[in-house]
Amino acid sequence: MIIVLKRDASDQDITHILDTVQGWGFDTNISRGVERTVIGIIGDESLLRNKPLEVFPGVESVLRVLKPYKLASREARADRTRIRIPPVTEGADPVEIGGQAVTVIAGPCSVENRDLLFEIAQFVKEHGAHVLRAGAFKPRTSPYSFQGLGAEGLRLLSEVRREVGLPVITEVMDTKDVDLVAETADILQIGARNMQNFNLLRAVGRIRKPVLIKRGMSATLEELLMSAEYVMCEGNHQVILCERGIRTFEPFTRNTVDISAVPVIRRESHLPVMVDPSHGTGHWDLVAPMAYAAVAAGADGIIVELHPRPEEALSDGPQALLPKRFAGMMEELGRLSPAVGRSL
Ligand code: PEP
Ligand code: MN
Secondary structure: OEEEEOOOOOHHHHHHHHHHHHHOOOEEEEEEOOOOEEEEEEOOHHHHOOOOHHHOOOEEEEEOOOOOOOOOEHHHOOOOOOEEEOOOOOOOOOEEEOOOEOEEEEEOOEOOOHHHHHHHHHHHHHOOOOEEEOEOOOOOOOOOOOOOOOHHHHHHHHHHHHHHHOOEEEEOOOHHHHHHHHHHOOEEEEOHHHOOOHHHHHHHHOOOOOEEEEOOOOOOHHHHHHHHHHHHOOOOOOEEEEEOOEOOOOOOOOOEOOOOHHHHHHHHEOOOEEEOHHHHHOOHHHHHHHHHHHHHOOOOEEEEEEOOOHHHOOOOHHHOEOHHHHHHHHHHHHHHHHHOOOEO
16 A cells, blocks of 8 residues: 655654554555655555545545455456356256357346237347346336336246246346345346445345346446445355446436446456446437447447337337347347457
């Protein structure tokens, strides 16, 4: 750890810091430059985690050398994590997220009714999707908007999962529903709004099913990695990270897809990273271009929303792809993936 002192730090400030840190059992190394004085602290940095060094008089900033996430960090594992989703129907191939192949997760924003879910699931399967998405518990900005079918939605999802033969991902919003959602879901989704719901993160850390964590709309990538750490430190290492757009000043899009999140996460972590260009852009015509950009940037997969009649969708209609447009995007992804060393 390195303490950078203010220009006007007094000798008394410096002595106070050195005495305190040495009193905690650490060695120190002081370097007096022309502009600045810097103190290096030598020892196990993790023991300094809760020490408020920033508040000492004369301190300008504290640079931590160790990353605050451990299990999620690149250094924690020699290989990239690959998450295996067992096949739903006997004899089918498992889905592997984080390997050479790009994983496509597709479906409606919400479970609306059985027929619609069945129709969309069948369609996306025929066109190469690997996992079906649909929300039963919906995190809506307004309490008056459609809130999802809840437990009935999960029941419909498990029926369609079995009949169509696609693994499913669905959101869990509440700690009390984790076991219920885990009975149906092959992957549990933590929504952007719950990325820092630490009790929920710990609760999904105690089950043994893959968890996809969406980046909060105002969260840094370090905070996203810390959320993964919450799940992993409870023992569940099957975590997928998902960039889903962040809030910026740009009104032409619902959010701004941070494509650079993909190579940053790949550099910082061994965990698979996916991109959601539907919530990321909020507009159906921007979904495919951002999906291609995500794959080109190294994403392990994409998660997209579609609906046969977006104007009737109970949630997120403006960003829903028409089925034929989803099919077109899959064809294009099939051509693009080999060009960037991936398969679809
Ligand atoms: C969703 O996937 O439908 C959803 C609500 O996503 P997010 O949490 O990214 O807004
Ligand atoms: Mn949605």
